[in-house]
Amino acid sequence: MATGIILEAKDVVKRFGGLEALRGVSVEVGREEILGLVGPNGSGKTVFFNVVTGVYKPEGGRIIFKGRDITGLPPHAIARMGIGRTFQVPKPFSAMSVRDNVMIGALFGKHGAKNPYEAAKVVDEVLELTGLAGKADLQAGLLNVPEKRRLEMARALASRPELLLLDEVLAGLTPTEIDEALGMIRSFRKELGLAVIMVEHVMRAVMNISDRIVVFNAGRKIAEGSPSEVANDQAVIEAYLGAPITGGGRE
């Protein structure tokens, strides 16, 4: 289905002192693909996002985006090449209006507009697409949690990325809100043609929306495949539920 690879992470290693957060993971994402990235807490999913976006420099491995090696580039340069992201804990520019938050994305993203007037059209489009148009003049800090998550997505979208990294955008949402958000993410791909990597704990949602799923555990990739393949993978089940008791003994 994918027309080529947009992102290729090869053998990425990231250490924090003695802790190896990523122990040589390789992940590929196709154009217009929705890739689910799952794994227990502390398995390295958010660290992986931080390495891809340049927040952390990896100790080993390479990140190739659209055929270009972006390993070690500063985050702002990577953002301008077309990688947008949201934060696990929303980081809105609280004192600024919702519109101005989205404006930052439009001004500094891939097709960075030269001035706010030029960016206005993109901002309006994105506000409409994410259902925030009615709240455009509100201070971002006053939004509720689901709205803040939508704002995170809106800001990232306004930067016109080709690859969008979503870090637990469904956390804390009600089932109805989750369905709305999933619909929105599908429409991003359909209308904007972007590839998405979703880090997510809401399994029902990930299984539902992802074309392919990658599973991390303790800094390694332990499984990869279609949602149903991954769900029946022995290693995945062990990572989440623990190893089955073998040998029948009760020592």
Next chain:
Amino acid sequence: MLTLIGFEALAIAIPFMGSSSATSLFMSVLEYMVLAYSINLLTGFTGYVDFGHVVFFGIGAYATAVMVQSFHALGVNPYVFSIAGGLMASLFALILGAPILKIRGAYFAIATLGVSEAVSVIISNTPALGGSYGMPLAAYVKYDLTSAYLSMWILLLAAMAVTLYVANSKFGYGLRAIREDEDAAEVMGVNTRLYKVAAYVLSAFFAGVAGGIFGIVTAYIDTGGYFSVSKTVEMLVAMMLGGYGTLLGPLIGGFVLSLLEYTTVVYIANLHLLVFGVILILLVLFLPEGIVGVLRRRTRLVG
């Protein structure tokens, strides 16, 4: 807005009406306004609280003084040299900016305070710059309050024009994003390091030119007067009082605060800093957005 224009027209006319005490009062009003605009370009827009901003005022004054000493024979109006003072302040900000703007929050404030004190001590131990005696300029410049006054006006209008431009430009959006959340700004594509240094260099220029103008008009500069911490506090209070990161905040804050200083100094000499301290605390607690913030909430009109 009309009253503002009226006030400005009146204020510009003051030196031509022959009252030199009114002129020198308005010099101090203008000084407050310009310095508030200067610190606003950095602290107001990026949130980096510069507790050593006076260093640019001082460097501007000393650089201008050296220029005046060396080139007074050319016969040009000495106030022209204050531009060199501004450029020297900007150059210092450019060199200092990259390392010091890596430090955030209270640590940045302390570091800038340290830098300004260090520069002050270095200058007062440099015989070529007059050491602890300072530099008298009376031999090279004649007393010309009108030129000083007009120079300050030009500088104020330039600072306002630059602030207006910054507030509505991509640059200004980037700076405000840094103020709100620097990490998020960087990940969204703002070249935070470049933007911070650019704001630092720009804000230093205005403080530097102001220092140069004041050095010439007082015809005598020393480190005690031109690197005093209390001047930084005055700039900060003026900016906070008016409303940080706004176009008209420094104008209003500078005006109110300079008149307040004028009255308090008359009645309770040397205690005015105590009054300023109390105002600063009250502002932070109850009026963090300053006068402009309150007006904006009331009318949604003030820029």
